[in-house]
Amino acid sequence: MGDNMSDSDTLDHDSEREETESFDTEPHLNLYRHGRRYSLTRLEQHPWPIDETEKDRLEEQHVLLRELFEGRLYLAPIESPRNVLDIRTGTGCWAMECAERYPSSAVRGIDLVNMQDEWVPPNCEFWVDNLCQPGWHTQYTNIDFVHINQIQGDRQLLSLLLEGSNSCCAPGGWVEICDMTVQLDNPGEDSPFHKYIQEMTTAHARDGRQMDLPLHFGAELTRHGFINVTERSYDLPLCTEGRDKLKKRIIQNWTAGLEGYSFTLLEKHLGKNFTETVLMCASARRALQGKIEGYLQMSTGCVRTETGLAAFNDQ
Template identity: 65%
Template sequence: MNDTLPLATPLEDASDSDPLDDIEEASTRSFDLALHQSVYRFGRLYSVIHRDQHPWPIDELEQDRLEEQSILLCELFRGRLFLAPIESPRSVLDIKTGTGCWAIECADRHPASTVCGVDLVKMQHEWVPPNCEFFIDDICQPGWHTHYKDMEFIHISQIHGDRQLLSLLLEGSYSCCIPGGWVEICDMSVQLEESGENSPFHGFFRDIATAYARDGRQLNPPLHFGTELAQHGFVNVTAHSYLIPLCTEGCDQLMRGIVRNWAAGLEAYSLALMEKHLGKGYLETILLCASAREALRKGIKGVLQIQVVYGQKPGFN
């Protein structure tokens, strides 16, 4: 059943109230409902607000996948939530927080800290630790960072190939980070050894690359994270790369789990953009994803590269 909400609800009759208060209340209520407005497309639930900037589902299926991904990455990082050399940051900003699971875990592990999670869309948990809070904000606009100040650590993930957004986020992060504070970016990309092959996986990958490019996105921004951090004024920039074979035969359970989780998201990555830019319908894209996963199971030469890059704002002692 579609749980789409109206953008606004009628105001109750309150003849003694101040008209300006009524207008402000109506505006606030309308904005709050807009954050929760959603629509079913391709059998998946999408947020209506900022749908061009976030053309990915926000339903329970995707939330579960993202939360599993966060657990797998934490295991890959040997139990660490971040790799930057800071032990217990007092103020943390988690940008593109998604379900908020990373921010919640960070708040639980560091009860003396204040953790803020921010994203374009509403898919965060309602029950959070007392030192954790979530905000829905248009982080695609210059000046988004003015709401967040004096951060010791800023965590950024899942920019989905948008280098313009990455630049805005790093510009804002530099402004709201304290001198000596750290910014860390984590994301993943696929590197194929034989990109010219004609397997269903290679065909799907070429299609999604075309769709992303027409949407102003790229598939390999993680390779440029270090350069972007340095260009935005950060120093002590350090990169860590984890190469997970796409052909998981002989790999341990963790590597197989990471690839399986990533492959489970093929529909989420592609449905909206394939339709918008390539004219592919729901059934065609579903079949392409299924064929790509089958080819992946048979063995594809290449790696899923998980890139973690951090840098420090200068001005520290």
């Protein structure tokens, strides 16, 4: 998108978080477009907003998913991890809560973009770094737990993260990845929501991404040399009528992010302008008030890095 800027687009150097600027490995430029803020420096790898609107949505999502996981921050059976990496940390809310729960631990949140708070627990720090580099993990050693957040269908990034995680974990360390995808019972239907998913699937593919990548976490972990992989999924019906409040709120939180999630990829790969994307997302949300058959699936993959040890049992 940086090569296709309009007169309404503006650039600015990131002047936030001077106190933690030393954690950045390079200066970052911001792009302002249609009232949203993006990282111009990392737009290819992270084509989604990094502004306060998106931060608020992601922080609410964290609270809702924690409730879905019955208060747990992770599903791996590790009671008090000492050294933790939170990869694709986003707003950093997971990393900060982990640091607060385990004050004797050292928690590092790592991401491509700067969305994290200035003020953090003393045992937590954030690094903005290029996770797309093969050697991203070399400065981290003896890690007890690697927590990988949503990677938005980027199979190449997933490979780099799994390879790096396997290298920097201590023997017997744990790796857990969590992400979400939409599963439609009848993907060929022509509702506005189905149309939205079809076009986003095309845009993802043209961007080198795979919308259903979370369904393949187990296979990817196995392909990268992990054994005894455990997968778990939570199915949240897209039709929220008659469903419990928590599942309904998770769906609402997800749909609130459709525009930010879609705009850059739809413009870049399908030529849609801002108005077209806004109208498409609004129509998709309205369609969800009907009887869309399918669900938003939360998928997790978890494995212990030491050969031969069994993965965790259902809790």
